[in-house]
Amino acid sequence: MGRSPCCSKEGLNRGAWTALEDKILTDHIKVHGEGRWRNLPKRAGLKRCGKSCRLRWLNYLRPDIKRGNISADEEELIIKLHKLLGNRWSLIAGRLPGRTDNEIKNYWNTNLSKRVSDRQKSPAAPSKKPEAARRGTAGNGNANGNGSGSSSTHVVRTRATRCSKVFINPHHYTQNRDPKPSSTCSNHGDHQESKTMNELLLPIMSESENEGTTDHISSDFTFDFNMGEFCLSDLLNSDFCDVNELNYSNGFDSSPSPDQPPVDFSDEMLKEWTTAACSHQSAASNLQSLPPFIENGIE
DNA sequence: AAGTCTCACAACCGCGTGGAT
DNA sequence: CATCCACGCGGTTGTGAGACT
Incomplete structure (x- = not known):
């Protein structure tokens, strides 16, 4: 089967663009704008x-x-963002004004992936400056070295939908229950989300306990909730020192399903953060404006 | 100087997603 | 609700140029 091609290839130019083609395209877009490709x-x-x-x-x-x-x-920004986001090149590029996802992807594949893996092997080794790593010194001829996975220690996935169910172990919860928000899931100003979570769950637990029957809650149960309503701000402000712990903090057990994703962010959230940061003048300012979870958590 | 190797980057390809109908 | 279409994304490939022998 397969997908039908995006357009008929017959009679079309391929390969490198000529200066004339560039001019035609540029002029056309200047007049008519982007879109309707x-x-x-x-x-x-x-x-x-x-x-x-x-x-x-x-x-x-x-x-x-x-x-x-x-x-x-x-370069440092790319490395940090890649640790956080994985191969989400467009999101990474969104943090680097004037840089394209393709450029960053290529730069990663040809320079950074190798260097980052080297650095992980020998953390004390100083990082080379970009130019020093270019032609002839990078020593990475791996065109397929897309860097996926190996260096991404705490990659955050950005799909919130998959995390709409949480598996709660009532015993674990009652043992660890703390009226105050936990350090992992709070202490950043607005505690509304944590409160809401506790307010939501405590009555459930209390009801079970008051009935004096813990038997019927002896097994885990699933609980639907909207990730966006409860934990987003906490996730944003977390230090990500332990993603798994953070994932189901306050004593929530993770789902027994082994393929349960660790942390899911909404794209919305990351885009918002990305867009806001793009107004900064330089990569340096972008670096300074990074949320705490990049600055502190990933290293 | 010529041939080969290596690297960087532009371009291509297939698939997923979201909006329109 | 289902289907189609346009677009965007990430992985992969092709190619030109410099480095090396």
Whole structure:
């Protein structure tokens, strides 16, 4: 079966773009704006598929693209973000104004993945500056070295939907119950979420205890709730020192399902954070504006 | 100087997602 | 609700250029 191609490849140019094609595309977008990529080649008179046009524009022709070497600040930021987000190149790129996901992905694959794994093997070794690692010294010819997984110690997935169910062990909860919010899930100003969680669960536990029958709660039960309503702010403010612990803090046991994802963030949340940070002037300021969970938790 | 190797990066490809109908 | 379509994303490949022998 397979998916039908995005466009007919017949009679279309492929490979490197010529200066003329670049000019045609740039001029067309200046006049008509971005979007409607599928029809763009026909309207602009280009013998390219829309997908190719979009990629060329986004990765190369866009006026706000910052070309040139990646600075040490940017590099550190990429490393930290990659530890947090994994191969979410577009999200990482969103934190680096003027840089594209493709550029960051390539830079990671050719420079950083190797260096990060080296650093993990010998943490004391100083990190090389970007240029020193370029041509001839990086020593990583692994075009497939996409860096997925190996260096991502605490990768945060950004889909909240998968975490809509939590498995609660009532015994564990009652043993660890603390009227005050726990250190992992609170102490950052607004405790509303933690309170809400406790308020929500305590009556359930109390009811069971008051009935004097713990038998009927002797087994775990599932509990539906909306992640966004309870824990997002706590997650954002957490130090992520132990993602698994944080995941089901306050004594909640994790689901018995082995494939239960650790922590799921909403894309919304990360985008909001990303967008806000993009107004900063430099990578250095971005670095300073990183939320605590990057600055403190991942290292 | 010529051939080969290695690296960096642009471009391609397939799939997932979300909006429109 | 189902289907289609456009777009975006991440993985992979192709290629040009510098380094090396």
